Amino acid sequence: MLLRLFALAVLALPLAAPAAQPAPKAASARVTSPDGRIAVDLSSDPDGRPIYSVSRDGKALLAPSHLGFLLADTPKLDRAFAVTQPRTRSFDETWEQPWGERRQIRNHYNELRVTLKETAKTARRLDLVFRVYDDGLGFRYEFPQQASLPQLNIREELTEFVLAQPATTWWIPAGEWNREEYLYHRTPVEEVGIAQTPITFKLANGTHLSIHEAALIDYSGMNLTRVEGRRFKALLTPGLDGVKVRRQAPFNTPWRTVQIADDAAGLAMSSLILNLNDPNVLGDVSWVKPMKYVGVWWEMHQDLKTWSSGPRHGATNENVMKHIDFAAKNGFGGVLVEGWNVGWDGDWFGNGDDFSFTRSYPDFDLEKLSAYAKSKGVEIIGHHETSANAAHYESQMEAAFDLYQQVGVHAVKTGYVSDAGEAKVIGADGKRHYAWHEGQDMARHHLKVVTEAAKRHISINAHEPIKDTGLRRTWPNTIDREGARGMEYSAWGNPGNPPEHEANLVFTRLLAGPMDYTPGIFGMKTRAPDGVATTWAKQLALYVVIYSPLQMAADLLENYEANPRPFQFIKDVPVDWEDTRVLNGEVGDYVTIARKDRHSDNWYLGAVSDEEARTLKAPLAFLDKGRKYTAQIYRDGDKANWKTAREDIVIEEREVTSADTLTLKLAPGGGQAIRFIAR
């Protein structure tokens, strides 16, 4: 015998008959987006559990969904709340990104805040805050300082997201905890298992949603587990032990975000995640420099060189100088060098204790190479592979950054390769503990890296990172990261990245922020069974489609030297943008994006397809009215096909104006890249 309603009636008036009890009258409040289309309703169920629901144009998107916490060794914090009078406010400002996919971002929302206080003796309190934008919403829990709840030991967050409509869903699994590098699943919502975020839904009525989080600071990363039907619950990444988050009040959780748009293109235009982060705290960040780079890297993935020392060592003075010369000649700002430091010769994958972040291999002279690079107007991009041994890294990190600062390295690629083992962190007890990539300890670690780097004017490009939640707004030296299957899977993956991969990324992973995807491959045969499964034109298009402030030209230098005409686009394309327009797209199928250079009047366009040939219309209304542009077009040739003719590219020019509409013919696995030079 157990029934919630029955039991509660007994609770409320134990002497009376259960049937005689009316349900408690639920408090409720509503907040809408500035344009009035999105409405969030907050109320409570008969148990006094807070529930929220979301609709748009009167159509339900999220059905009533519960909120709350499971705390360690103390009752759930999720019900029997008294609710204060809701407080609302509006906010509207436009702020400027120091670098980014657009210069100006409007932060315009209506906010609803309620204070919940337990009616039980414990009388614990928390605030629920909803911010509703035209492009979605964020909500978070805020814990004030209070005697009845001085310390939060969170075992699980009970936040639910109940989809109100059937939906197609794009997602990658969670549960291994140290991996983000999966191929995307496309399934009905009812077939999702445990998913990482961002998770993207196309609802039955065509509306697109993406659930993610913003401002993941000193907290555990959120995954979603589908309990049944279309009901998802938050699943926080495990911590050292079963307490997933330890915080002292006052504190706020990260924002739980739901980006909402009429179509996939609208979703990719959203700035919600950034808006929900705090403004820049670093002041002048002109030292954070978006740039293109080449590197001692693809040759290792192609098994031509090694990270480790020996006869095939990649990071030699000679090889690095060759790359510096190439970068200088072709206008690239940086040269990444992996495998430069001592530690790659042992069991680095499972351990990381052997890495030195200050000692070079004997055939790599950091000072000399840095000076040589500087003399050529180029910078070395540093590299710190930690194999997720954060404790070991932190023991050397400051010295390592000092060294880079001395020699003039201003960007460092970090790496957290780990699969079998768990990340190691230093706990509050001063000892080493195991931890997961996206647990609270690693959230702290990653922020520590960024703030220590900032002191030395170094930007961080983390690979195998914690997920992106928009912290680049607050710490703009968080310049880039990986966090999804990158191009290297096309070097050796089995399977490699399929043709649909990038059209998935734009509407899933990339909603979280930029990704160092490392495109630009012309040598299409690799150790992966299908090689690089795109056309050349698509490789060029990726420089526009995949936003990355550090954008690599990843291929072997000789492949660029041998193909100067298509390489010209890579030389021309910028990495910092005045504006971005997503012209069209369907998740996992295709996308066309136009971006305006931040430092000229030129525009760039990239379009990519999946395995299907497509003909897309690209109206050029984004161009200045009345102005003439020379369009340098890099398109798939008539026979181009990712399976049979990847190199079939046509490069041509034409005059265009904003009144023109281009017809983009994309080959199977193809794409198109266009540079619009303002006349």
Added chain:
Amino acid sequence: MLLRLFALAVLALPLAAPAAQPAPKAASARVTSPDGRIAVDLSSDPDGRPIYSVSRDGKALLAPSHLGFLLADTPKLDRAFAVTQPRTRSFDETWEQPWGERRQIRNHYNELRVTLKETAKTARRLDLVFRVYDDGLGFRYEFPQQASLPQLNIREELTEFVLAQPATTWWIPAGEWNREEYLYHRTPVEEVGIAQTPITFKLANGTHLSIHEAALIDYSGMNLTRVEGRRFKALLTPGLDGVKVRRQAPFNTPWRTVQIADDAAGLAMSSLILNLNDPNVLGDVSWVKPMKYVGVWWEMHQDLKTWSSGPRHGATNENVMKHIDFAAKNGFGGVLVEGWNVGWDGDWFGNGDDFSFTRSYPDFDLEKLSAYAKSKGVEIIGHHETSANAAHYESQMEAAFDLYQQVGVHAVKTGYVSDAGEAKVIGADGKRHYAWHEGQDMARHHLKVVTEAAKRHISINAHEPIKDTGLRRTWPNTIDREGARGMEYSAWGNPGNPPEHEANLVFTRLLAGPMDYTPGIFGMKTRAPDGVATTWAKQLALYVVIYSPLQMAADLLENYEANPRPFQFIKDVPVDWEDTRVLNGEVGDYVTIARKDRHSDNWYLGAVSDEEARTLKAPLAFLDKGRKYTAQIYRDGDKANWKTAREDIVIEEREVTSADTLTLKLAPGGGQAIRFIAR
């Protein structure tokens, strides 16, 4: 950059090119069922992770599935193992149940044992043991005493179950942790979220599987979470903190079980769960007595009486004596009385500290009533509602059992109603902690209740219990339990139990063991919108279909007194069986079961349908050849229908022999009950 195969190659031979590494040759072993149809293959993947797979008649049922553990603050125990030479053995014995659904059970299996030892310095060891039966398999992890792993702090079990074929799945959700009382979902396997066990699958090739566990002792209950596709992982019930199981080596985990049959009927015939439990440790258990009972109970669920004190108190001397008289007159062995003890008047649901298990309400005289019952050849069935406050219960439990022993009570129904809060247990520190229904602490609690009760010759019928894993074999006073939606949902549920509910239970929950479902309702109008959604004939059939050694006649006494003809079947039907045959069935649709009385030559048959009318064939080949039987048939009348004519029942007799085949016409929501009297 992160890829397991790549990384491992580096691990193995860091100086060599990844591409050059051959995969390690996997050790493998096979064990088959005695009939040779089921094969279990154990091997390891390229990471040295143990994997098992299961096939039947050469057709894959479970695809390669991983095994292992996630331990607190120390590396995963799941890979880089060296494997000993497999050891096999065969076992075959037939044992007798002191009471049960059949007297004789054959325990016949082939066993495979391997010892895994880490190749890393830690060199931790464990054994994997597989037992393969004709009706499925069980496997468990065994930890020997060892210096390198003296204490196991298990955060999660990494056991996987990967279905090799598409399947229809019947399941209830997990994740609230204190509830088993859900309606069953019937979905494709790909739509399962987080599920409790038993979970039942009908594979594309028709084979039926059920995954569950056996011998859950001092460990946390296993749920299954679907990660993606058809891949499930174990999800242990949370503990006090994030360590879900704390055990010192040596110890063995519970058995992870996969029951396998050609059809649903075969699944319901399986004795696998019992066979994987240890034999009876209580010696003579003739004091454990299956019986039918009535009780002061349905009138509370119908809101005619109250558990709490006051003018409508149910557990009064007068009312109990009325029930004793009725029981004596009609041959029932027991009278359950709920609400007899002090504690029901306050906030018992959220707390339980107010309950006394020895102090009666003033209008209930335990000694007098027990003596009165005894004088009539009847026993009081005791009742201990704990509201899942195990700590409080344990503080009084021994005194409470002493009291019941003194007055001659030999069966106690316990209750663990809890939804909002968490069960309270005493931790190793002697303090009270919160815990979940199926966590390790509650597993210990429930076994403590059973063993304390056994000392006083008391049997336990736990409601809102820990799940059944066959412990009744080892402790036969574990006589019954609930652990699913019972009949009371048809008293006040919204929705109540639908017509398909019992046809779901037989092939899901009941695979774990008996259930105190409390059938036998003739008063079909209740507070539930659909009332009791069956015909009368189906209510009678449930006494055969749902195996329960304590079988209640749950309705108000006046409903039996007013309907003596159908009530006759309830009076006649036994509760202890010599043999059981499942004649036909489809999960959630219908089922027909025949059982032979353990104390006569009579057979009984029950058939139930879901909302569909059905015509089923019941060959009587189970009857003794050449013998004549009088079949007393209780069948749906021509107009019977759970919606419109529930009381339309036809009671008739005919002569039959084992050569006959009966045609059972079941109405929508209907059933049929037959008593075969040997001549």
